[in-house]
Amino acid sequence: MEPVSKVTGRMAPLDRADVDTDQIIPKQFLKRIERTGYGPFLFYDWRANGDFVLDKPEHKGASVMVTGENFGCGSSREHAPWAIKDAGFDAIISPTFADIFRANAYKTGILAVTLPDRQVRHLIDLATEDPSIEITVDLEAKEVRGDGFAYSFEIDSFARDMLLNGLDEITLRLQPALTGVLLGPSGAGKSTLINRIVGEDVMRTRMIHSSGEGRHMTSHRQLVLLPGGGMIIDTPGLREAQLWEGEDGLANLFEDIEELALTCRFTNCAHNTEPGCAIKAAIADGTLEVVRFNSYRKLQRELRAIAAKSDARIRIEERKKWKQIAMAGKAKARP
Numbered sequence: 001m002e003p004v005s006k007v008t009g010r011m012a013p014l015d016r017a018d019v020d021t022d023q024i025i026p027k028q029f030l031k032r033i034e035r036t037g038y039g040p041f042l043f044y045d046w047r048a049n050g051d052f053v054l055d056k057p058e059h060k061g062a063s064v065m066v067t068g069e070n071f072g073c074g075s076s077r078e079h080a081p082w083a084i085k086d087a088g089f090d091a092i093i094s095p096t097f098a099d100i101f102r103a104n105a106y107k108t109g110i111l112a113v114t115l116p117d118r119q120v121r122h123l124i125d126l127a128t129e130d131p132s133i134e135i136t137v138d139l140e141a142k143e144v145r146g147d148g149f150a151y152s153f154e155i156d157s158f159a160r161d162m163l164l165n166g167l168d169e170i171t172l173r174l175q176p177a178l179t180g181v182l183l184g185p186s187g188a189g190k191s192t193l194i195n196r197i198v199g200e201d202v203m204r205t206r207m208i209h210s211s212g213e214g215r216h217m218t219s220h221r222q223l224v225l226l227p228g229g230g231m232i233i234d235t236p237g238l239r240e241a242q243l244w245e246g247e248d249g250l251a252n253l254f255e256d257i258e259e260l261a262l263t264c265r266f267t268n269c270a271h272n273t274e275p276g277c278a279i280k281a282a283i284a285d286g287t288l289e290v291v292r293f294n295s296y297r298k299l300q301r302e303l304r305a306i307a308a309k310s311d312a313r314i315r316i317e318e319r320k321k322w323k324q325i326a327m328a329g330k331a332k333a334r335p
């Protein structure tokens with residue numbers, strides 16, 4: 001996905017509310033799996049009726065769609081933003097979007113921006129009166145502006161980062177020093193996925209023939225460095241990942257916190273509201289980052305949950321064993 005920070009262009013006013021995904025791209029056009037080539041089918045049924053606003057010569061080449069509330073409602077359909085993007089629109093402005101549509105629009109690199117009704121109405125009127133007017137949707141400044149007006153908008157910061165950096169959700173989560181692991185049986189397409197994420201053919205994959213021949217099986221573990229600094233581990237036969245080290249491992253990772261805890265007034269301090277808590281004091285004076293303490297807590301909870309689960313399993317097995325012994329004893333005692 002290409003980074004998007006600003007879209008400047010003319011507007012196409014689609015003055016309708018509740019435009020649903022089946023109107024955006026009717027279902028008979030969903031058979032292809034490519035992301036491109038859907039543009040000609042955008043609003044297919046409306047266009048077929050003729051005199052459709054987006055087909056008016058004065059709106060040709062517009063890159064900002066301005067439309068009514070609840071845009072993109074109906075069933076989840078990634079093809080809807082693909083078709084919009086393919087038809088040349090890089091931004092959509094509406095008072096409200098359907099959540100799934102908006103998420104899919106971000107993934108497609110479309111700036112889906114919400115503005116209050118009144119401001120959207122102003123833009124629709126503006127575009128209708130003078131189609132040659134250009135506006136700018138500025139993601140960096142979180143602002144839609146034109147001649148004589150500037151409207152600020154809010155956007156989810158994760159989505160904003162995704163768009164500004166041109167990263168998809170996976171890559172954005174795998175920032176420097178973070179490592180992802182791919183789980184799944186061989187031949188599931190993990191290598192293909194890595195190639196997609198990295199953006200080049202780093203994993204050798206071959207076409208999977210219908211016979212299953214020529215299928216590339218990952219036969220060794222591999223750590224792939226991502227262009228953004230994150231890492232991905234591709235390892236064969238891995239079906240599940242979980243923490244397995246006991247709380248000793250936690251002490252190695254968070255030595256500073258464990259040491260601080262020794263100086264709490266109470267030996268059984270839970271570092272919540274206890275007086276004389278060294279950890280709370282360290283957070284208050286800035287020597288310990290609260291994020292770090294929260295990570296410690298989180299890991300501790302996870303380790304304890306795992307320990308409790310395996311304890312329960314041991315108890316069940318013990319019970320089963322003694323039941324069997326008792327049954328065997330009864331059988332023997334029978335005359």
Ligand SMILES: [Zn+2]
Pocket residue numbers: 261264265269270271272274276277278279280
């Ligand atoms: Zn404490």
